Amino acid sequence: MRALWIAVFCAMLAACASTDEQTAAGVEDRKPGTEARGVEAGGPSGVGLTDAQRAALTNPSSPLSKRSIFYDFDKYDVKPEYRPLVEAHAGFLRDNSSLKILIQGNTDDRGSREYNIALGQRRSDGVKKMMILLGVREDQVESVSLGEEKPRAQGSTEDARAQNRRSDILYPGEY
Amino acid sequence: MAQLELHPVTKIAKDRRAAPMRWRARVLGALCAICAMLLALAAAPAAAQLTIEITGAGEKRLPVAIVPLAGEGALPASISSIVRADLERSGLFRGIEVPVMQPHPTETSNVDYAEWRARLADALVLGSVATRPDGKFEVRFRLFDVVKQTAIGGVAYTLTREQARATAHRIADYVYEKLTGEKGVFATKIAYVVKRGSVYELQIADADGANGFFVLRSNEPILSPVWSPNGSQLAYVSFEQKKPIVYVHSLRDGRRRVVANFKGSNSAPAWAPDANTLAVTLSRDGGSQLFLVNSDGSNVRRLTRTSAIDTEPRFSPDGQFIYFTSDRGGSPQVYRMPTGGGTAQRITFDGDYNVSPRLSPDGKRLAFIHRSSGRFQAALLDLDTRQMQILTDSTRDESPSFAPNGRMILFATVIGGRGVLSAVSADGRVKQRLTVAAGDVREPAWGPFIQ
Numbered sequence: 001m002r003a004l005w006i007a008v009f010c011a012m013l014a015a016c017a018s019t020d021e022q023t024a025a026g027v028e029d030r031k032p033g034t035e036a037r038g039v040e041a042g043g044p045s046g047v048g049l050t051d052a053q054r055a056a057l058t059n060p061s062s063p064l065s066k067r068s069i070f071y072d073f074d075k076y077d078v079k080p081e082y083r084p085l086v087e088a089h090a091g092f093l094r095d096n097s098s099l100k101i102l103i104q105g106n107t108d109d110r111g112s113r114e115y116n117i118a119l120g121q122r123r124s125d126g127v128k129k130m131m132i133l134l135g136v137r138e139d140q141v142e143s144v145s146l147g148e149e150k151p152r153a154q155g156s157t158e159d160a161r162a163q164n165r166r167s168d169i170l171y172p173g174e175y
Numbered sequence: 176m177a178q179l180e181l182h183p184v185t186k187i188a189k190d191r192r193a194a195p196m197r198w199r200a201r202v203l204g205a206l207c208a209i210c211a212m213l214l215a216l217a218a219a220p221a222a223a224q225l226t227i228e229i230t231g232a233g234e235k236r237l238p239v240a241i242v243p244l245a246g247e248g249a250l251p252a253s254i255s256s257i258v259r260a261d262l263e264r265s266g267l268f269r270g271i272e273v274p275v276m277q278p279h280p281t282e283t284s285n286v287d288y289a290e291w292r293a294r295l296a297d298a299l300v301l302g303s304v305a306t307r308p309d310g311k312f313e314v315r316f317r318l319f320d321v322v323k324q325t326a327i328g329g330v331a332y333t334l335t336r337e338q339a340r341a342t343a344h345r346i347a348d349y350v351y352e353k354l355t356g357e358k359g360v361f362a363t364k365i366a367y368v369v370k371r372g373s374v375y376e377l378q379i380a381d382a383d384g385a386n387g388f389f390v391l392r393s394n395e396p397i398l399s400p401v402w403s404p405n406g407s408q409l410a411y412v413s414f415e416q417k418k419p420i421v422y423v424h425s426l427r428d429g430r431r432r433v434v435a436n437f438k439g440s441n442s443a444p445a446w447a448p449d450a451n452t453l454a455v456t457l458s459r460d461g462g463s464q465l466f467l468v469n470s471d472g473s474n475v476r477r478l479t480r481t482s483a484i485d486t487e488p489r490f491s492p493d494g495q496f497i498y499f500t501s502d503r504g505g506s507p508q509v510y511r512m513p514t515g516g517g518t519a520q521r522i523t524f525d526g527d528y529n530v531s532p533r534l535s536p537d538g539k540r541l542a543f544i545h546r547s548s549g550r551f552q553a554a555l556l557d558l559d560t561r562q563m564q565i566l567t568d569s570t571r572d573e574s575p576s577f578a579p580n581g582r583m584i585l586f587a588t589v590i591g592g593r594g595v596l597s598a599v600s601a602d603g604r605v606k607q608r609l610t611v612a613a614g615d616v617r618e619p620a621w622g623p624f625i626q
Contacts, residue, residue: 122462
C-alpha cells in the first residue's frame with residue numbers, strides 16, 4: 001500500500017514537472033551543437049511489476065523479500081552473510097531481464113554530508129558490481145547514494161547507526 | 176539602492192526532458208495543485224526566523240556611540256539599533272549607551288567632541304531620517320572620529336519603508352570599513368537549509384539572520400547550496416527525484432534548471448570564479464569523481480581519474496586550482512589540483528579525517544572539518560605557514576563557509592541534539608550562534624558582497 005502511494009506521488013511529480021516544462025517552454029533554449037545539458041532520461045524505468053513478480057519478491061520465505069545489506073563502520077564490502085541475498089536478486093534479474101532496479105547506499109550520521117554521499121555510493125556501487133559479476137546487465141541496475149540524508153533509524157546511538165549503514169534494493173514502484 | 180532582488184517563484188522551471196503533453200496538463204491540473212503543495216517553490220516569509228546569540232567577543236573593542244537618527248521612528252526598523260547590533264556582532268566594536276539629548280544632534284549638528292570623549296566614545300554616528308513627498312525616505316548620517324575630532328564622512332540614501340533594514344546594514348558596512356579598513360559584510364545574505372519534521376526548506380536571510388524566507392521547499396533533502404559569484408544564483412543538490420541531482424536556481428526570477436542528472440549520484444556543486452563553470456561530483460562512470468560542467472549543463476568533462484573517492488570540490492579564488500576531499504591516500508584528506516587537470520597535491524596531513532575544504536576569499540587560508548578523538552571541528556590552515564588551528568570546542572561541526580571579507584567562518588553544528596549555525600572569527604575569539612525555533616538549521620553558505 002505504501003509503495004502504491006509512493007508510486008502515485010512520483011507520478012504526480014512527474015506529471016507536474018512535465019506540465020511546467022510546457023509552460024516554461026522557450027524560456028530555456030537548448031543551444032544547438034552542444035552536448036545534452038546534463039539531463040538524461042531518469043534511471044531505471046518505472047515499469048511496474050507483474051503480479052507473479054511481486055509475489056516472488058514479497059514471499060517471506062524467499063531471500064528476495066530481504067532488501068537490505070548492512071555494513072560495518074567505514075566499510076563497504078558485502079559481508080558473507082548477505083551474499084545469498086545479493087545472489088538471489090541477481091538471479092531474479094537474470095530471469096526477468098526487462099526489470100530494472102535502484103540500489104540506494106546509505107551511511108550513518110557522522111562526518112561530512114557530501115563525503116557521506118560518496119561513501120554511500122561506494123556501498124551501492126559494490127552491490128551493483130557484485131550483481132554484474134553474477135550476470136546482471138549493467139543497464140538493469142542504477143546505484144545511487146542518499147548519504148546520511150535518509151536514515152532508517154533516528155538518533156545517534158550505535159544501534160541506530162548500524163541500521164543506517166545500509167544498501168537497499170528497490171524494484172519499480174518502490175521508489 | 177542596489178539591493179539583491181528576490182522575486183516570488185510560482186512554478187518549477189523545466190528540469191526534465193519529458194515531451195510536452197497538453198491533454199495531460201489539463202487532466203492532471205488538480206493533481207498538480209496537490210503536487211505544488213508537496214513540493215512548493217515560492218518566495219514566502221519563513222515560519223520562523225533565525226535567532227542570533229553572541230557567545231564571545233574580541234578582546235579590544237572600539238567604543239562607538241550610535242545616536243538614534245532624528246526621525247527614525249517613521250521607519251519600521253530602528254536604524255541605529257541595527258547598526259549598533261551589526262557592529263557589536265563583529266566583535267570589534269562596543270556600542271555606548273546614549274542618553275536622551277536636547278536638542279537631539281543630527282549629522283548637521285556641531286559635535287561637542289569633549290562631551291563624547293567624556294562618554295569614552297572613540298567614534299560617533301549622527302544622522303536623520305526625512306520623509307519625502309513621494310512617500311519614500313531619506314536617511315543621512317555622518318561618522319566622526321572623536322579622538323581626532325574630525326568628521327570621517329557620511330552618505331545619504333533614498334529608500335522605501337521595506338529597505339530600512341538593508342539601509343541600516345549598509346550604514347554599518349560603511350562605518351565598519353572606515354574604522355577597520357576592510358569591507359563589512361552586514362549587507363550580505365546567507366543561505367542555509369532548515370529541516371522541520373520531514374520538510375526541507377532552502378532559505379535565504381540577511382547575515383544577521385533577519386528577513387529569512389524560503390526559495391525551495393521539498394519533502395526530500397536539500398543540501399550543499401553554493402552562491403554564484405555575483406549572488407544571483409544558488410546551485411544545490413536536491414533529492415526530489417529520489418536521488419541526488421544538481422540544480423541551479425536563479426534568485427532573480429525563481430527559475431531553476433538541472434545542471435547534472437546522470438545515472439548514479441550527482442552532488443557537491445562549486446562555482447568557478449567566472450560563473451560559467453561548475454565543478455561537481457558524479458558517479459556516472461563508477462565511483463565518485465570530479466567533473467567540470469558548464470553552468471547550463473553542457474560540456475561535461477571528467478577532471479579526476481582515480482579509484483578513490485574524489486568529492487567536495489572548491490575553486491581557489493583565482494580559479495587556478497580546485498581543492499577537494501579524496502581518500503586516495505587511505506583516509507579522507509584535502510588535496511588540490513590545477514583546474515585544467517594534472518597532478519594532485521596533498522594539503523592536509525594532521526589526523527585521519529580532514530574534509531569539506533573552503534578557501535578564504537584571499538586564497539591564503541583553508542577552512543575545513545577536522546576529526547580528532549571522534550570530534551568533528553571546524554579548523555583553519557594557513558597555506559603559507561602550514562599552521563593549523565582548531566576553531567571550536569564543539570563535536571559535530573560541518574560545512575564551513577567564509578564571510579566574503581574572510582573575517583568570520585559560518586558553519587553548522589549540533590547543540591543539544593539540534594542543528595544550529597555557528598559563526599567564529601578567523602582568530603577563534605568571536606563566536607555567534609544562529610538557531611531557528613522547532614527545526615534543524617544546516618548547510619550554511621555565506622553569500623558574496625552585494626554589488
